[in-house]
Amino acid sequence: MNPENIIRCMTEADLEQVLVVEQLCHRAPWSEAMFLNELANPLSRIDLLWRGRDLAGFLCAWRVCEELTILNVATAPKMRRSGVAHALLEQVLHRNLQTGLESALLEVRPSNAAAIALYRSFGFSEIDRRLRYYSDGEDALVMQLLLTEHGMPGKNCLKH
Template sequence: MTSAPEERAARRSQTRKMTADDAETAAALSNDEGAATWDALAFRRELDVPHARLEVVEQDGRVVAFAVWWEVEGELDLLNLVVEGAYRRRGLGRRLMDCLFDEARSRGITRLQLEVRAQNAPALALYRSYGYEVVGRRPGYYADGQDALLLTCELDGR
């Protein structure tokens, strides 16, 4: 259930496909928020990958969130989802997750997967609310030595 402030924030925002013009902003956001650090060139390259989808959320006239996922062998793999700190808890991450799930349903995909830092409790809570379950761990996966958790979600007609 979303609160009134979350609903107002969601109404003031728009979701759209990322463009090359968004690459610098997405890279800065990724680096600032400690996500998988991609530079602008990495985002531009992803835009040319046929099985990749990149979405952004604009609010207050600027990009404040993004998500990147791939369709690989009949599954959707969420590679990166970042919401700028000042814009968290406003439903923007949910908006991006809804895009991911809408795409899965429209393509008949029933399995989704992702990796997340084991210590990222807010992200884990979001993913679990969508039905993701932890299925594995990759010790020391990230450059800073943190573990990654592997999560999957089976849609099964949801």
């Protein structure tokens, strides 16, 4: 991980900056209430990646039993292509592997080639397509990462 990166759990004090990044990144951004619901949900965790004083990105995921569901990933536009989403995903997967994670699941727009390439580099594969999933009518690709019985990713994805 880049020594300039600091990854920590989101608090309500971070909400204003998170909302700015969310608005810049998504066609159908989450509302303030949605983030507050995630902060109150014991299954949910939102990890933030900071570079200096700048919020570079975040990843929101639910952990239910042995499965991680990645709900929202965003990288500030000026920080894209600098390893932010990679660092967040790597950190979240490593942390959850230590506590028995067996699989991770997410949905992604087929038009988001950069995100799909990132997820594939970690060993995620497409398992389904949800038709007209997003509010603008775009489908969602459902991608899954299965882990081996030894708790390591099937493609050594965390050894980047």
